[in-house]
Amino acid sequence: MSEHTEVLVIGGGVIGTSIACRLAEAGVGTLLLDRGALGSGSSGTTAGVVRTYFPGNALTGGLAVRSLAAYHDLADRTGIDLGLRRVGFLVLFTEADQVADFQRELADQRAAGVEVELVSAADAVRYNPLVDPDTLVAAAWSPEAYACDPAAIVRGFAAAAERAGAVLRTGTPVTAIDPDGVVHTPAGDIRAGTIVCAAGPWADRVAAMADVHLPVSTYPIDMLLTEAPAVAANPLPMTLHPSSLRIRSWGDRILIGMGRPAPDESREAWLDRVSRQLATTYPALAGHRVEHGWSGDLDVSPDGTAVIGRDPFRPFVYAAGFSGQGLCQAPAAGEIVRDLVLGREGNSHDRLGVQRFHPSGGVLRR
Structure with missing residues (x-):
């Protein structure tokens, strides 16, 4: 060639x-x-998940709003089912200063076209029944988040x-x-x-x-899976906790992400840390076995x-x-x-x- x-x-x-x-x-x-x-x-x-709300980053949100519209157009033009299914994005706040940060950036987010609002702890439970409302002061809810293929x-x-x-x-x-x-x-x-x-x-x-x-640089990540309890909504929204723990429905299971082990942390210790955070944030998941889903690398700035x-x-x-x-x-x-x-x-x-x-x-x- x-x-x-x-x-x-x-x-x-x-x-x-x-x-x-x-x-x-x-x-x-x-x-x-x-x-x-x-x-x-x-x-x-x-x-x-394709979402438009990125806490603290309205610039990325603007790109995502523009991109979501393009995905709908791509599906129409190609006839390929992109698997787009609205699930929503829930960001949990456990401290008052997190709410203050959200309110400071809300005007910029909305100016970028991002649809997001502050909701109560009770509303957060309505969106995700696994959440323990006693651990929250409020949450942010953005409906424009879609599971995809x-x-x-x-x-x-x-x-x-x-x-x-x-x-x-x-x-x-x-x-x-x-x-x-x-x-x-x-x-x-x-x-x-x-x-x-x-x-x-x-x-x-x-x-x-x-x-x-x-x-x-290259950053390796692990995605984990656990069984969904009977009280879980289907689908669960993508939900982000301040600890960086995030979950969402994955078929009849729950997909979990929380980075990777720290440089001086064993994989077993990291899995134990993830399990403890999972049980604290979502008591219904306490004691559930956490299994490896898949691993990969990301390019990060x-x-x-x-x-x-x-x-x-x-x-x-x-x-x-x-x-x-x-x-x-x-x-x-x-x-x-x-x-x-x-x-x-x-x-x-x-x-x-x-x-x-x-x-x-x-x-x-x-």
């Missing part, structure tokens, strides 16, 4: 396929490469991209990137007018091949906000560091990258948190 393409997208997860779709639909010659199968990276490691979303973007003329190749890792834009793979070389890095957990390594530094921008010295565009929130932002990220490639960047993207880098390595957030 020795060829030329206008844009080469590296990474075939939900971000990369969204970018390829938007570029191809804009008439840009697009080739996408993935080292494995489409969606085989961090896109398949999430809790499978991440694999179907990747298929939808891939189908739309190919229909618009993009070429998608799997099992094709990038091994090197030359300064003149030649990308090396085991199948041959590709000369790209613009390279787009959307490689998820491998984004920093791909960027380094082009002598571009991205302040993102220092502040948890995605890094989207263009290198000032070469035609290299990046979309990385989504920190487990890429599923919620992928359609908007695809539109932003498309506009960066086409030189259409403007105030609308600046308001949505596009980031670029100063040559010294510092992040310029506009």
Whole structure:
């Protein structure tokens, strides 16, 4: 293989396929490469929820609101069932200062189009019957959160991209990137007018091949499962506790997330900590066996906000560091990258948190 393409997208997860779709639909010659199968990276490691409320981050909420509308359109255009099913998002508050933080940012959230409100502890129990109201002072409720099928979303973007003329190749890792834009793979070389890095957990390594530094790193996560008690609603909303414990329905079971063991913590100690927090927050789950669901890696940025921008010295565009929130932002990220490639960047993207880098390595957030 020795060829030329206008844009080469590296990474075939939900971000990369969204970018390829938007570029191809804009008439840009697009080739996408993935080292494995489409969606085989961090896109398949999430809790499978698309939501619009992100506590403390109205910029991400704005991207998510824009993206949710695009998902409904994608389902209509492709005829692919994305598995979208409204479950809602409940954030528990156990301290008065958490409520104060929520109220301070509420105007910004609503200005970004996020639908969220403060509710009482009794209302929280109405949304999630497993919650112990005696441990709460209030909660935030956002109805615009949907369980989804991440694999179907990747298929939808891939189908739309190919229909618009993009070429998608799997099992094709990038091994090197030359300064003149030649990308090396085991199948041959590709000369790209613009390279787009959307490689998820491998984004920093791909960027380094082009002598571009991205302040993102890889963070491993574990998702756990437990049996649902008879009193559990079906579906349970995605529910977030200040301890970082989050749960939601997963078929007839409950999906649990709470990070990974600390560097000096054994897996057994971490599982015990998760079980104790689960029993404290949800007494009906006390004594329930917690089992491994699946593991994976996420690409994370220092502040948890995605890094989207263009290198000032070469035609290299990046979309990385989504920190487990890429599923919620992928359609908007695809539109932003498309506009960066086409030189259409403007105030609308600046308001949505596009980031670029100063040559010294510092992040310029506009």
